[in-house]
Amino acid sequence: MLDFDAINADKILTRYDIKMESSEKPETIAARILPKDPALKKVAEDVMNLKGKLIEDDVKAALKSNAPEIVIQDGLLKGMDVVSELYGRGIYYLPHVMVAADAFDKGMKLAEGAMSTEKKTKGTAVMHAAEGDPHDIGKNIAAVLLKSNGYKVIDLGRDVLVDTVVDSVLKNKPNFVTGTALMTTTMSAFPRITAKLAENDVHLPFIGAGGAVNREFVESFDMGVYAVAAKDGPHLAAKIVDGWSWHRLREKWDDIIAGKI
Ligand code: B12
Missing domain, CATH: 1.10.1240.10 (Methionine synthase domain)
Incomplete structure (x- = not known):
């Protein structure tokens, strides 16, 4: 005993x-x-x-x-x-x-x-935190930075269903979509969204971010372009509204994120 x-x-x-x-x-x-x-x-x-x-x-x-x-x-x-x-x-x-x-x-x-709002809208983004994911702090910061840089943001919030994101893109025709995932269990929503967009013949940059994902994961599916920090949003958005495809954004990613181009 x-x-x-x-x-x-x-x-x-x-x-x-x-x-x-x-x-x-x-x-x-x-x-x-x-x-x-x-x-x-x-x-x-x-x-x-x-x-x-x-x-x-x-x-x-x-x-x-x-x-x-x-x-x-x-x-x-x-x-x-x-x-x-x-x-x-x-x-x-x-x-x-x-x-x-x-x-x-x-x-x-x-x-x-307290931020100044620019009159002319440069472009539109549909933003969300992934289905099942309650973490939206990073997305909210990225949304504020995009808005303050003159972009219209359609913020769908957190824990957003894949179909809700797809419907919003089809309805609002934004220049790009963003997704934030902080949980390994929610990041798979990103490729499900882009696959459904492709089925609808929509091909636009999908900026994927959040602690659960990295560049390798986000570039493993079509349309995915990785962002490390909220401040990367306006850099990427500027290229997108200039007509850069997701392929080109990936190619020049290091220079864009470093603010060199
Ligand atoms: C805050 C927090 C919470 C808060 C969230 C509040 C909120 N409104 O967001 C609350 C308390 C609700 C929470 C709950 C849970 N959490 Co939590 N949480 C965190 C914590 C401590 C910080 C996350 C955070 O806000 N970071 C700061 C932000 C700024 O970072 P970020 O979102 O990544 O954003 C940055 C970049 O990614 C980027 N970015 C993000 N989005 C975008 C978009 C664009 C366009 C661009 C350009 C950039 C960009 O910019 C930001 C920086 O500049 C992390 C721990 C950690 N170390 O990360 C755990 C963490 C994320 N949580 C975790 C877990 C497990 C949970 C729970 C499941 C816990 C539980 N047992 O109940 C629950 C969720 C339950 C549910 N399903 O509803 C795990 C996830 C593990 C995993 N890998 O899956 C973590 C990693 C903790 C851990 N080490 O275990 N949590």
Whole structure:
């Protein structure tokens, strides 16, 4: 018979992966990621520390000395980057992430409202987060950047059925479609969408992005063009409205993403 009192559970019930990953303290992780500018740092800290009540005032303050795009990229997004790291290391749990995402959304709404809207529409994008996928933070940022660069965005939201995306493309005839997938279980929706579009004789660039996918996957199906970050959207969109096919976008992808062409 085992003597349970003699067993030290601490030595057994350890998630070694998390223990190892968590050797870096939260403060060190934050210091590595947080911006230097004090106003932007406050915004990032509000997201990181789940301060939904403070974020609106702090975003307004940051907007006084920074462009809305900077408040998003170097403030709100940096806070979310810290949250992602803390979650990945088992320091934050899902409820923390949900509250942080709420604070992030509040800040985004304010920053988006402060952006100048260009009168002339350069082109139209249909955007969505993949069927079964509730992760829409990256898509929302990409949508804001496209809108602020003069594109009309038809945002279908998150967890969007493959058929809803296809119907919207057939109805709205956009210049390009975008999909975001953060889960390995949802990324297969991308090639299902492009296959259905091809059946309807529609051939347009499908910008695929999100933590679950990489360039290799997105280029494994026709029409797929990979985007790493939200800021890549306007670069790719500019080429698309200039008439570049998805084949050509793939060929020149490195130069486009590097901002060389
Ligand atoms: C926030 C978050 C959530 C939030 C989402 C809130 C929201 N509204 O989005 C909530 C709490 C709801 C959530 C829930 C879940 N989550 Co979650 N979540 C995350 C977390 C921590 C961060 C994701 C994030 O927002 N990243 C920041 C954004 C900015 O990144 P992004 O979307 O990739 O966007 C960037 C680029 O990809 C690009 N981009 C994105 N879209 C587009 C579009 C265009 C056009 C362009 C140009 C660029 C672009 O631009 C952005 C940067 O500039 C990740 C962990 C991680 N480290 O990523 C897990 C993670 C994605 N979640 C995960 C899981 C498993 C879940 C749950 C299933 C957990 C559970 N057991 O219940 C549930 C989902 C349940 C369900 N099916 O409904 C897993 C997915 C694992 C996998 N590979 O499949 C992850 C990776 C965590 C993990 N390590 O296990 N989650």
